[in-house]
Amino acid sequence: MRELKNLDWNNIGFQYRPCDKRYVAEYKDGAWGEGYLSDDPEVRINECAGILQYCQECFEGLKAYETANGEIVCFRPDLNAERMADSAEFLCMPPFPKERFLEALKETVTANLGFVPPYGSGASLYVRPYMFASGPVIGVKPSHEYIFRMIVMPVGPYFKGGAKPVALMVSDFDRAAPHGTGHIKAGLNYAMSMHAHEIAAHAGYAENLFLDPAERKYVEETGGANFYFISADGKTLVTPKSSSILPSITRRSILYVAEHMLGLKVEERKVELAELSDFSECGLCGTAAVISPVGEIDDHGRKIVFGKGMAEPGPVTTKLYDTLTGIQLGTIPAPEGWIFKVA
Numbered sequence: 001m002r003e004l005k006n007l008d009w010n011n012i013g014f015q016y017r018p019c020d021k022r023y024v025a026e027y028k029d030g031a032w033g034e035g036y037l038s039d040d041p042e043v044r045i046n047e048c049a050g051i052l053q054y055c056q057e058c059f060e061g062l063k064a065y066e067t068a069n070g071e072i073v074c075f076r077p078d079l080n081a082e083r084m085a086d087s088a089e090f091l092c093m094p095p096f097p098k099e100r101f102l103e104a105l106k107e108t109v110t111a112n113l114g115f116v117p118p119y120g121s122g123a124s125l126y127v128r129p130y131m132f133a134s135g136p137v138i139g140v141k142p143s144h145e146y147i148f149r150m151i152v153m154p155v156g157p158y159f160k161g162g163a164k165p166v167a168l169m170v171s172d173f174d175r176a177a178p179h180g181t182g183h184i185k186a187g188l189n190y191a192m193s194m195h196a197h198e199i200a201a202h203a204g205y206a207e208n209l210f211l212d213p214a215e216r217k218y219v220e221e222t223g224g225a226n227f228y229f230i231s232a233d234g235k236t237l238v239t240p241k242s243s244s245i246l247p248s249i250t251r252r253s254i255l256y257v258a259e260h261m262l263g264l265k266v267e268e269r270k271v272e273l274a275e276l277s278d279f280s281e282c283g284l285c286g287t288a289a290v291i292s293p294v295g296e297i298d299d300h301g302r303k304i305v306f307g308k309g310m311a312e313p314g315p316v317t318t319k320l321y322d323t324l325t326g327i328q329l330g331t332i333p334a335p336e337g338w339i340f341k342v343a
């Protein structure tokens with residue numbers, strides 16, 4: 001039996017909380033050193049480290065859950081390991097090997113078992129692997145030294161109000177460039193989105209809808225999640241296709257769930273802002289966002305309302321949410337290879 005920490009599991013919010021242990025590995029002299037678990041939440045680096053000067057950093061986000069039968073599992077972490085390696089390569093950083101990523105995940109979650117929220121609490125253990133240039137650079141070039149860390153923290157829903165619909169606004173800013181870094185999980189993309197996010201938050205919106213940066217005609221994603229839309233007849237799920245959005249693991253998973261488990265048609269294609277009012281439902285999908293219904297989108301004063309708007313989520317969104325979380329929590333059988341057992 002694991003000994004649970006004494007936390008108010010139903011009200012923990014989405015915030016940083018230092019846990020007992022974090023995994024650390026250092027890259028020096030052309031190789032990754034042996035990793036270890038550390039008690040120290042502080043990081044000490046050179047004042048000219050590449051991360052501090054030129055933002056050479058990438059990260060991931062995944063979750064560990066207690067299932068209905070008391071196991072501790074993660075959802076498709078192999079895909080996080082692969083995406084992190086892709087992000088690292090694009091930023092000229094040495095990828096952290098996939099097998100080591102999965103071992104580190106097992107070690108880190110096992111060392112913090114008391115922080116994994118109990119089944120039924122609606123919370124989960126958020127895992128944040130990240131990697132950054134720790135060696136000094138002053139000319140613009142890749143560092144020779146890097147640090148990989150994996151930290152964990154228990155979290156509740158990302159959006160206030162949990163599964164209630166959120167309202168978005170169409171941003172006048174772009175989060176990524178047409179042939180830039182939008183497809184990788186680099187901290188610099190999130191720095192790019194913060195100015196726009198503050199504007200949206202001050203105006204009372206949960207997030208921005210970013211448009212494609214080349215033509216400003218197609219829907220991209222929000223600052224931290226991908227979109228899906230449901231056709232007016234409720235039979236087709238559509239997700240935006242773009243080379244400048246993050247390839248969300250949750251989106252890839254719900255495309256499968258929609259097609260193979262819920263009997264929907266699925267389409268991955270460019271989605272025009274001008275066609276949004278044709279859809280009956282809109283939602284956000286992501287590790288932190290899970291499945292979050294979108295009630296309305298404000299396009300410079302023109303309101304696009306989906307289904308019952310802010311009152312309640314649509315029926316397909318509810319089915320997607322129940323199926324995805326059922327798979328993650330072990331109450332619905334998972335497709336082969338989706339569940340990674342930690343303990």
Ligand code: PLP
Nearest residue numbers: 224225226246248249250286287
């Ligand atoms: N898009 C952005 C910009 C994100 O930060 C995230 C979160 O990871 C996602 C989409 C969703 O991706 P995933 O489902 O892999 O968590």
Ligand code: COI
Nearest residue numbers: 061062224286287288289
């Ligand atoms: C995640 O969903 O894991 C993310 O990294 C998104 C972020 C906005 C918290």
